[in-house]
Amino acid sequence: MSGNDSHGDSPLQGQSPDASTTEAVKQQAEPVTNGAPFDASKLVTSRNRITKDIRFRQMCIVTASASVLILVFLLGSLLVSGLPALSWTLLTGYPEPEPENAGLWPALMGTLWVCTMCALITLPLGIGTAILLEEFTPRNKLARNVLSLIQLNITNLAGVPSVVYGIIGLTAFVSMFSLFDDADSTDGPSMEMGAVYFDQFSNVASDPFLNTGDADARERYFLIPVDSRGAPVTVPKTGMLAYENGEAGFATVEILAIDPFTDEVSADADIMSRTIDNTSTPGRISEKQWYYLRLPFGRGVVAGALTLMLVILPVIIISTQEALRAVPATLRAGALGLGATPWQVVWNVTLPSAIPGIMTGAILAMSRAIGETAPILIIAGIVYIRSAPQHLMDDCTVMPLQIYNWIQRPQDEFHEIAAGGIVILLAILLTFNAVAILIRHRMQNKLR
Amino acid sequence: MSSELDSDRRLPQLEQQVQTLFVRDRRSLSWVRIREKGIFLCLIGCGLFSLLITGSIIFVLASETFRFFQFPDVTLSNFFLSTEWNPLLGNTKSFGIWALISGTLMVTAIAMILALPLGLITAVYLSEYAPRRVRSTLKPILEILAGIPTVVYGFFALLTITPFLQWCYSGFNVYNAMSAGIAVGILCFPTVCSLAEDALQAVPSSLRDGAFGLGGTRFDATVKVIIPAALSGIISAFLLAIARAIGETMIVALAAGSRAQVTLNPGDEVQTMTGYMVQIAGGDVSNFGMEYYSMYAVAFTLFVITLTLTMIGNQIRKKYRETYE
Structure with missing residues (x-):
């Protein structure tokens, strides 16, 4: 048996053909020279071998169907516990502390924001790198070495655990190596853009300590714009213009300012409702545009998107490379022969024919980004987020993180809604997968 | 006679046309060359970005780990x-x-x-x-x-x-x-x-x-x-x-x-x-x-x-x- 084994192995050890033939000759010659007795029982084993083959085939079928069974069991147990928990509240509600009112809406919007940002950043970068590696042949030794270094680097980056990327994101994007002031400090972040700050005053009429006789005076809030978060507190003066966030949206109102201890209080209700106590301290509030930008990024949407970018960039590069490799070389050669420049070949010939493959890879990578929990958990921590993100730096949570949050709690009710959340998450991911598989199937048919 | 005059008159015009065509072509060629270079540089930048990621992973982990071992309670052994x-x-x-x-x-x-x-x-x-x-x-x-x-x-x-x-x-x-x-x-x-x-x-x-x-x-x-x-x-x-x-x-x-x-x-x-x-x-x-x-x-x-x-x-x-x- 052992002799048989070595015989089977010998051509596979990568020996040169000469060596293997001489060995084969030697082995053929051996029985003759040794005069080993001819053993017929060793030859008549074909029935044994065939039964072995059949047994092995049966074992294979059993293990392969085990994988199907696992999937069916996994999906089945999730559906059994998750489907009853599905409700409209779960989809559109906020993560309330009572399980029957809790919902996924902020997490859903967070996933949408983070993954859209992530796709916008990662796709150009990843496709660009793949084009560089596949379509541009290096002309000198240095370029060749750099390209092979990049290639090696990408294959190794694909194996780095995502939790490590989370740690890198925490240092590089959330706190930016502590080069800038903390985003949560009182002075605010070092640099910001797209935010307007206001001092908020309330009117005198509603102040219980200055009862002006009008018991049901409406409480009104006036916003006076200031330059920055750290600007000195505004002292209200009569005749100042302020914004009021009324029922009809923002309106400009002329305000009056009095010192209630020294000045005379007017009896006119309308005037009083526009009057501000000029000794009061206002609250500073901010109005942020959707593109609000600050350095460091803090635990917001952008930091999450960039961290996920680190996770899926190698995946996108590798799948795009495979798609580009599948484009027949004759197409490129034809375009080059017509006088196209390398970029024109890429843009007009290679990319259009590789698009289905690239899209398949991109969709699968995005579905990975949607399901990725660990890096987001590391950078955001377990936080209680009550609203959908409003701007790029807003704190956010994502669906898998919210689900993790619910699984972690001891109460069974939370486990039930977690199962419901998982069903929603899986529905999204399976849709993504199905689209990717469809695109690939169509592409294969076209190539045939 | 008249046709010769005509062609004499036309010739500089044609020449000019051809010249402008060539100039435009040359200009477009140089533009193409610049575009090619620019795009290639962008792609190189994309490629180098992945090296930067690896570099920053090693830098961040090594420097923060070093800081961890600076604490008095922490020893390598x-x-x-x-x-x-x-x-x-x-x-x-x-x-x-x-x-x-x-x-x-x-x-x-x-x-x-x-x-x-x-x-x-x-x-x-x-x-x-x-x-x-x-x-x-x-x-x-x-x-x-x-x-x-x-x-x-x-x-x-x-x-x-x-x-x-x-x-x-x-x-x-x-x-x-x-x-x-x-x-x-x-x-x-x-x-x-x-x-x-x-x-x-x-x-x-x-x-x-x-x-x-x-x-x-x-x-x-x-x-x-x-x-x-x-x-x-x-x-x-x-x-x-x-x-x-x-x-x-x-x-x-x-x-x-x-x-x-x-x-x-x-x-x-x-x-x-x-x-x-x-x-x-x-x-x-x-x-x-x-x-x-x-x-x-x-x-x-x-x-x-x-x-x-x-x-x-x-x-x-x-x-x-x-x-x-």
């Missing part, structure tokens, strides 16, 4: 030799990484006992035995299994596998290494399977035909010819799967527990390196304290282990690809 990991509670803090590594190895070993044989046999079936129709249904199923988020596997481990294990044998803790290991094994199974199948498919069919020609059954061809020929690819698939299991986070964070200890009992609670990182990041540990930096030291250890495994795996795979291409 304690970190590398002790088996007691007790960073949060008590007066005597101890940072012995072996407690976390043993937990990680425990979960990984359980996962691999499950995933490696199953994955390899399924890969052999898919590559050598399965009819085309079975193949075309099994492969998408494996892809779906591979695409399920890890937090879902964590849920499955904590709320389905653990109760089942406790029903089988009551000695299992609520958090135990066994159930996390089984879930990680299910997670790694598609990885092993598809990578091993790639390796088996890469074996030239001439070897297969040779084995059949010598009268071998499919089993003979597979076990004696194809698997030895694809061995390097299979080993690389195993190494990559082990690296993936070591780096797996959400399953162990949910199902394996949070008590770092060296134990051989699979029914007991263990903490892995990734589980510790999640515990620190999710808990309310003060930023920039000793515990916070210990997270970086653990991450660095994890990074070195997984990077070594991935690099060896990729190197082996590259080798076998070269042999048969």
